[in-house]
Amino acid sequence: MLYREVGEFKTSYAADQQTFPIRFDKLAYFIILAFAFLVVPFLINDYWANAVLLPFLIFGIAAIGLNILTGYCGQVSLGSGGFMAVGAYACYKLMTGFPDMNLIICIILSGGVTALVGILFGLPSLRIKGFYLAVATLAAQFFLVWLFNKVGWFYNYSASGQINAPEREMLGIVISGPNSSPQAVYLVCLSFLTVLALIARNLTRGAFGRKWMAIRDMDIAAEIIGVNPLMAKLTAFGVSSFYVGIAGALLFSVYLGAVEVGEVFGIQKSFLVLFMIIIGGLGSIFGSLAGAAFLVLMPVVLKNVMVGSLGWPVDIAAHFEFLIVGSLIVFFLIVEPHGFAMLWRIIKEKLRLWPFPH
Amino acid sequence: MSRKTAKTDTKDSYVTADGRTIGPAVMEMQNITLRFGGVIAIQDISFDIREGEVRAIIGPNGAGKSSMLNVINGFYHPQEGQILYKGEVRKPLKPYEIAHQGIARTFQNIALFKGMSTLDNIMTGRLTHMKTGMLSQALWWGRAQKEEVENRAFVERIIDFLEIQSIRKVPVGRLPYGLQKRVELGRALAAEPSLLLLDEPMAGMNVEEKEDMSRFILDVNEEFGTTIALIEHDMSVVMDLADRVVVMDYGKKIGDGTPDEVRSNQAVIDAYLGVSHD
Numbered sequence: 001m002l003y004r005e006v007g008e009f010k011t012s013y014a015a016d017q018q019t020f021p022i023r024f025d026k027l028a029y030f031i032i033l034a035f036a037f038l039v040v041p042f043l044i045n046d047y048w049a050n051a052v053l054l055p056f057l058i059f060g061i062a063a064i065g066l067n068i069l070t071g072y073c074g075q076v077s078l079g080s081g082g083f084m085a086v087g088a089y090a091c092y093k094l095m096t097g098f099p100d101m102n103l104i105i106c107i108i109l110s111g112g113v114t115a116l117v118g119i120l121f122g123l124p125s126l127r128i129k130g131f132y133l134a135v136a137t138l139a140a141q142f143f144l145v146w147l148f149n150k151v152g153w154f155y156n157y158s159a160s161g162q163i164n165a166p167e168r169e170m171l172g173i174v175i176s177g178p179n180s181s182p183q184a185v186y187l188v189c190l191s192f193l194t195v196l197a198l199i200a201r202n203l204t205r206g207a208f209g210r211k212w213m214a215i216r217d218m219d220i221a222a223e224i225i226g227v228n229p230l231m232a233k234l235t236a237f238g239v240s241s242f243y244v245g246i247a248g249a250l251l252f253s254v255y256l257g258a259v260e261v262g263e264v265f266g267i268q269k270s271f272l273v274l275f276m277i278i279i280g281g282l283g284s285i286f287g288s289l290a291g292a293a294f295l296v297l298m299p300v301v302l303k304n305v306m307v308g309s310l311g312w313p314v315d316i317a318a319h320f321e322f323l324i325v326g327s328l329i330v331f332f333l334i335v336e337p338h339g340f341a342m343l344w345r346i347i348k349e350k351l352r353l354w355p356f357p358h
Numbered sequence: 359m360s361r362k363t364a365k366t367d368t369k370d371s372y373v374t375a376d377g378r379t380i381g382p383a384v385m386e387m388q389n390i391t392l393r394f395g396g397v398i399a400i401q402d403i404s405f406d407i408r409e410g411e412v413r414a415i416i417g418p419n420g421a422g423k424s425s426m427l428n429v430i431n432g433f434y435h436p437q438e439g440q441i442l443y444k445g446e447v448r449k450p451l452k453p454y455e456i457a458h459q460g461i462a463r464t465f466q467n468i469a470l471f472k473g474m475s476t477l478d479n480i481m482t483g484r485l486t487h488m489k490t491g492m493l494s495q496a497l498w499w500g501r502a503q504k505e506e507v508e509n510r511a512f513v514e515r516i517i518d519f520l521e522i523q524s525i526r527k528v529p530v531g532r533l534p535y536g537l538q539k540r541v542e543l544g545r546a547l548a549a550e551p552s553l554l555l556l557d558e559p560m561a562g563m564n565v566e567e568k569e570d571m572s573r574f575i576l577d578v579n580e581e582f583g584t585t586i587a588l589i590e591h592d593m594s595v596v597m598d599l600a601d602r603v604v605v606m607d608y609g610k611k612i613g614d615g616t617p618d619e620v621r622s623n624q625a626v627i628d629a630y631l632g633v634s635h636d
Contacts (some may be wrong), residue, residue, distance in 0.1 A: 012507075013506075013507045013510040013511060013514075014503065014507050016510075017506060017507070017510065199496045199497070202495060202496050202497065202498040203492070203495055203496055206495045206498070206502060206506060207485060207488045207490070207495060207505075207506075208492060208495055210474070210478055210481055210482045210485065211482075211485060213471060213473060213474050213478070213482075214471050214474075214482050214485075216471075216473070217470075217471035217472050217473050217474065218469050218470070218471055218472075220469065221465065221469035221470070221471070222471075222482075223452070223453045223454050223457075224431060224433065224453045224454070224457060224463060224469075225454075225457055225462065225482060225483055225485065225486075225545065225546070225549065226454050226457030226458055226485050226486040226549065227454055227482075227485060228452075228454045229454070235492065239492075283473065
């Protein structure tokens with residue numbers, strides 16, 4: 001059959017430790033990547049980019065970030081929305097403070113700023129665990145949103161209290177502001193996601209990932225075999241916030257262009273990202289992306305089916321959308337509590353033997 | 359049995375009848391007292407662990423054996439007394455710092471990382487030997503990859519040694535109890551400890567599993583020359599494995615010596631069999 005690992009023997013540990021040890025997987029990965037970079041930009045229009053692809057790419061980054069913290073290190077966080085806001089505002093301040101700086105560098109630096117803020121809010125994790133930590137990060141969420149609303153310096157004292165992304169170019173192509181083309185923005189976001197997902201995979205399969213997972217699975221045993229819990233938790237908070245901050249910066253600078261903090265980075269966004277990783281699968285990079293795709297795509301698909309194909313009134317469709325997305329979440333969690341990633345793993349294990357299971 | 363020929367002088371090394379060299383004391387506990395509020399868990403206990411030997415700590419339930427192990431690996435800090443490790447007085451350190459000094463342990467109730475595979479669990483034991491920074495690991499390049507492969511090679515030797523090749527990539531949560539115990543031993547061995555602490559390595563095992571585990575403990579001691587301190591309830595196992603035995607009862611030391619000496623010690627017999635108080 002197409003999908004099998006039988007007969008694939010690894011002769012070195014390096015070969016055994018690679019991200020896609022099965023040849024078919026590796027091939028599929030490169031084909032998807034090539035398709036996404038070389039073909040998709042020619043197919044998309046404004047609607048596809050703004051309604052589906054960009055939110056998927058950006059929330060994919062945020063979901064990977066939260067998954068590093070919650071899925072790999074076991075520290076529940078409800079502050080993703082707040083940390084995305086930190087990324088967005090850091091990006092805004094950098095863009096307006098240093099108009100000549102390349103936007104990509106601004107975005108990466110925003111991630112760095114968010115990482116520092118994340119480490120700061122991660123400090124309580126040394127003393128409190130589980131639900132109590134979730135409440136502490138919830139405080140971060142509300143505090144950060146309040147801060148960006150209250151202190152004028154963050155939005156350059158603009159009358160509306162909003163922040164607006166100025167126009168920036170890269171290699172002569174406009175990538176932010178109202179004149180940016182969906183293709184350019186798509187490629188920027190896709191590049192970020194590709195690189196960041198790769199880095200996340202490398203970190204989680206190496207020594208750092210094992211430290212984080214050790215803390216998640218049994219923190220006392222982890223400490224006794226030599227994991228410094230302070231360093232492990234704070235690095236998880238740092239890396240996670242870096243990802244979430246970059247997602248926030250991208251959301252603001254290249255996707256939305258204008259942001260009102262309470263509306264865009266409210267508590268709903270924290271829950272949205274958390275649901276993505278719960279549905280996608282905790283402790284899995286693929287799961288983060290699958291969860292992001294599900295929660296971004298599902299409402300769009302439902303709306304198209306109900307309004308477009310069935311001709312229902314928009315308001316009724318909107319209510320049904322909540323209902324259906326909610327019940328689908330419940331359905332998938334009952335079928336597989338460990339998310340899409342586990343479902344995918346089971347399918348792969350079945351496929352190894354298919355069609356002769358005995 | 360030839361193994362049980364210890365000498366009382368702890369300064370010099372000597373060779374046992376089965377050819378192992380027992381060195382000077384690697385760890386000395388001096389007048390250790392540990393209290394929890396008003397409860398005295400350990401009362402004024404002194405003993406030493408010599409390099410290359412198998413040292414057992416035995417005693418009835420609640421005697422303070424596990425507390426003693428927790429003192430050795432820094433989980434509890436005794437109120438009185440001092441600990442000499444490799445000839446130097448040890449300051450009160452955090453458990454992970456003590457792990458970096460070369461003390462590894464297993465737990466009475468298995469404390470594996472359930473979501474991780476056997477391989478990853480044992481690789482986690484190598485963390486004290488892995489030094490590359492985050493940037494290098496993020497790129498999976500050069501030093502980080504080299505280090506990963508080197509440590510993998512070491513871990514594979516342990517996997518071979520413990521005969522668990524077939525479960526290399528199985529999440530440990532799915533393994534049966536006996537194998538989990540073995541993986542936990544592997545994780546502790548991966549750190550290449552100079553002192554290995556085993557907290558009831560055979561608790562809850564059937565005879566066959568006990569035999570396997572005993573063989574592994576002896577092999578670890580003989581092939582790697584690892585110093586081992588273990589707690590065990592199965593007396594026949596202890597008497598066969600250990601070079602020297604410390605006996606505790608109600609937080610006090612009531613016996614110390616070779617298995618034969620301990621077996622004939624009246625206080626020990628009283629503690630185990632009970633004695634009438636009339």
